[in-house]
Amino acid sequence: xxxxxxxxxxxxxxxxxxxxxxxxxxxxxxxxxxxxxxxxxxxxxxxxxxxxxxxxxxxxxxxxxxxxxxxxxxxxxxxxxxxxxxxxxxxxxxxxxxxxxxxxxxxxxxxxxxxxxxxxxxxxxxxxxxxxxxxxxxxxxxxxxxxxxxxxxxxxxxxxxxxxxxxxxxxxxxxxxxxxxxxxxxxxxxxxxxxxxxxxxxxxxxxxxxxxxxxxxxxxxxxxxxxxxxxxxxxxxxxxxxxxxxxxxxxxxxxxxxxxxxxxxxxxxxxxxxxxxxxxxxxxxxxxxxxxxxxxxxxxxxxxxxxxxxxxxxxxxxxxxxxxxxxxxxxxxxxxxxxxxxxxxxxxxxxxxxxxxxxxxxxxxxxxxxxxxxxxxxxxxxxxxxxxxxxxxxxxxxxxxxxxxxxxxxxxxxxxxxxxxxxxxxxxxxxxxxxxxxxxxxxxxxxxxxxxxxxxxxxxxxxxxxxxxxxxxxxx
Ligand code: SF4
Numbered sequence: 001x002x003x004x005x006x007x008x009x010x011x012x013x014x015x016x017x018x019x020x021x022x023x024x025x026x027x028x029x030x031x032x033x034x035x036x037x038x039x040x041x042x043x044x045x046x047x048x049x050x051x052x053x054x055x056x057x058x059x060x061x062x063x064x065x066x067x068x069x070x071x072x073x074x075x076x077x078x079x080x081x082x083x084x085x086x087x088x089x090x091x092x093x094x095x096x097x098x099x100x101x102x103x104x105x106x107x108x109x110x111x112x113x114x115x116x117x118x119x120x121x122x123x124x125x126x127x128x129x130x131x132x133x134x135x136x137x138x139x140x141x142x143x144x145x146x147x148x149x150x151x152x153x154x155x156x157x158x159x160x161x162x163x164x165x166x167x168x169x170x171x172x173x174x175x176x177x178x179x180x181x182x183x184x185x186x187x188x189x190x191x192x193x194x195x196x197x198x199x200x201x202x203x204x205x206x207x208x209x210x211x212x213x214x215x216x217x218x219x220x221x222x223x224x225x226x227x228x229x230x231x232x233x234x235x236x237x238x239x240x241x242x243x244x245x246x247x248x249x250x251x252x253x254x255x256x257x258x259x260x261x262x263x264x265x266x267x268x269x270x271x272x273x274x275x276x277x278x279x280x281x282x283x284x285x286x287x288x289x290x291x292x293x294x295x296x297x298x299x300x301x302x303x304x305x306x307x308x309x310x311x312x313x314x315x316x317x318x319x320x321x322x323x324x325x326x327x328x329x330x331x332x333x334x335x336x337x338x339x340x341x342x343x344x345x346x347x348x349x350x351x352x353x354x355x356x357x358x359x360x361x362x363x364x365x366x367x368x369x370x371x372x373x374x375x376x377x378x379x380x381x382x383x384x385x386x387x388x389x390x391x392x393x394x395x396x397x398x399x400x401x402x403x404x405x406x407x408x409x410x411x412x413x414x415x416x417x418x419x420x421x422x423x424x425x426x427x428x429x430x431x432x433x434x435x436x437x438x439x440x441x442x443x444x445x446x447x448x449x450x451x452x453x454x455x456x457x458x459x460x461x462x463x464x465x466x467x468x469x470x471x472x473x474x475x476x
Contacts, residue, residue, distance in 0.1 A: 017402050018102070018118035019043030020196075021214050022085040022177040024184045024234045025205035030079035033086035036207065036214035037067045042262055043118070043210060044088035047101040051114040053181040054081030058112040062087075062101040082205075083184050085177045087116035090404070100140050103179070108152040113180055115151075117144035118194050118210055119173035120402035122462040127169065147176065159183060163231050164244035171460055173253075173401035175226070177208060183235040184208070191251035191459055192228025193401045193450060195267045199223055206234050211265035225269065251450035251459035255403060257442055258392045259363045263303055270443055273303055278441035279391040279433055280307025280361060287431040288312065289387050294359040295319035297346065297374055304391035305361035319353050320346045320374070342373040354382035361389050365421065366405065368412035372425045379426065387429045393454045394418065394432055400462045405453060 021036030023029040030052045037048055048070040049062025059079050063070045067088065087102040105114040121127070121143040128138065128146060136149045150166035157165065163178070163185060173193035178185040186208040188196045199207040199220035207220045215222050226232060228250055233240045252268045253260075263273035283304065293315045296305035299322065309316035326345050333340055358378065365371055371388070378386055394413030399405050408414040412421055422430040435454055439446045452458045 017044060017090045017120065017404065018116075019088045019210040019214075020086065020116045020118050020175065020177050021207070021209040022083070022116070022179070022184050022186065023201075023205060023207055024083045026082060026201060026203060029082050029084035029205075030076055030086075032201075032205075032207070032218050033084040034067065034071055034076055035218050036209050037086045037088050039214040039217040039262075040088055040210055041067055043260070044090040047089045047098070048087065049089075049101050049103050049116075050076075050079055050084055050086040051103040051105055051116075051179060052079035052081040052084040053112075053179060055182045058105065058114060058179070058181050060103065060105050060114070062103065064098055064101065081181075083179065083182075085114060085116050085179045085184065100142050102142070102144060103177075104140065104142065104144055104148060106148050106152065108155060111155065111180060113148060113151060113155070113178065115144050115147050115176060115178050117142075117147065117174055117176040118196075118402065119175055119189065120400060121146065121170055121172035121174065122400050122460055123169075123171045143172075144176070146170070147174075147178075151178065159185060160231070160233060160240075160242060160244075163187060164242075168245070175210065183233065185234070186226050186230075186232040188226045188228055188230055190229035190245050190248040191450070192268075193251055193253050193459075195252075195256060195261065195265075196226040197222060197224070197266075198226055198232065206239060208232070208234075211261055211267065213262045213265045216264065222266070249459065250448045251401075252444075252448055253401060253403070254438065254442065254449045254451055255364075255392075255399075255453065258438070259300060260403070268442070268444065268448070275441050275443070276303035276363075276391065277307035277310075278443075279438065280304035280309070281311040282307075282437040282441055283361070283389050283391060283431070283433050284308045284311035286434060286437055287389055289359055289389075289429065289431075290357070291359045291385070291387060292356040293317040293319070293352075294361060296361050297371075298322045300363040301361040301391070304363065304389075308359070308361055308389065314359065317352055318349070319358060319378070320348050322346055339373040339377055342370060343377060346374060346377075348377050348381045348383075350381040353378055355384050357385040357387075358383050359387045359389060361391065363391050364395060365390055365412060366395060367410055368421060368425060375425050375427060385428045386426075388422075388425070388427050388431075390430070390432045392433055392438055393435045395453050397453045397456050399453050400458065400460075401450065401452075403453075 019040030023032045051060040103114040103116040124143040154162040154165040175194040175196040199215035261267045296302045396414040
């Protein structure tokens with residue numbers, strides 16, 4: 001998992017859109033949210049923000065950049081109060097700009113309301129059109145702003161009822177935090193696409209975060225996952241759990257396990273490190289290959305490579321060394337230097353690779369361009385045979401639920417056969433983990449997952465198939 005996504009990563013790896021972390025009941029709420037966001041930086045590197053509340057009013061600070069670039073000791077001190085909600089963002093809906101940073105805050109009838117959202121709504125066009133027809137004026141192009149407009153229309157009913165009414169007409173993936181000056185509300189969509197967990201600090205303060213790694217950093221005890229379709233209302237009276245909507249089939253995003261989540265997190269009840277290692281073990285069963293050693297393209301292939309090595313008995317080596325000090329952008333050389341942007345980040349170990357048969361373990365192949373350059377770098381230093389194993393099936397479909405895959409015209413597996421990709425990348429062999437093998441690695445039943453980017457079975461159909469007249473009855 002890359003702590004910094006560079007421009008070249010954006011073009012070659014799918015990108016997550018957001019991470020969220022909320023604290024209720026601690027005098028240092030904003031600072032704890034800041035540390036939580038630090039742990040969740042891999043989920044979004046374009047902007048960061050925190051809103052805090054003290055029971056009466058709310059303060060906000062947000063900007064473009066990484067968490068340590070956006071926050072200073074002094075601006076964190078200004079975020080006073082016992083509750084805080086933080087957000088790191090990578091844009092999937094709405095362009096990348098300061099206007100679209102989150103948390104997004106409005107004041108309605110004198111009451112401030114903020115939202116921090118991880119996911120992607122699939123009926124935004126219809127929702128926006130209906131809300132605008134009823135007089136809503138949008139400040140941003142984010143789908144998350146729709147949530148605030150819907151809530152504002154129903155706030156008079158009380159928060160629990162407002163959430164129930166507002167989300168009745170929203171479709172898609174959302175793990176989100178809403179905040180007023182004295183209350184934090186966590187909402188997870190009934191399919192449970194994105195993870196969301198609940199923890200507790202020593203002083204009985206509550207933490208809600210996208211991943212458990214955020215709880216670890218601030219010494220919070222993991223209590224449980226927020227369940228699909230659950231709403232948690234946290235205020236001075238404690239924590240109330242409600243399930244306002246009828247249950248739906250779970251659709252956990254399996255790509256969280258393949259690539260997005262941090263390996264030290266537990267996602268959907270299973271540890272990501274262990275799951276990725278099992279993917280490698282199953283690859284060893286499905287694709288036995290004779291080689292001198294197995295190696296990852298660090299860091300994302302590391303854990304499946306360990307699993308493959310341990311299961312096959314083939315030694316593990318680090319045949320490419322990562323430069324950890326490469327920033328998000330770098331000045332390009334004035335003369336053409338082949339594969340410069342690849343080699344500035346990962347450089348092969350010539351002495352290790354010369355004349356060797358190697359197995360590369362990758363987590364996924366999206367466009368194939370970076371992989372091709374990396375393979376060429378291995379050939380340049382004398383690798384004799386290069387076999388690639390991928391710890392998920394070919395990615396052939398777009399995602400509508402908050403992951404930024406390129407369009408299928410740019411997904412190499414949608415354009416070429418496996419043999420064609422092997423030729424394009426100049427590999428001696430290429431094998432993908434089977435879909436059954438991927439699901440087996442998670443230890444959960446197949447029906448608990450969204451697998452749409454692999455098999456095209458979308459759990460919720462996007463926009464056009466949703467009847468507009470059904471919106472007219474749910475938007476007041
Ligand atoms: S389509 Fe793929 S990336 Fe998107 S939610 Fe489903 S499994 Fe995850």
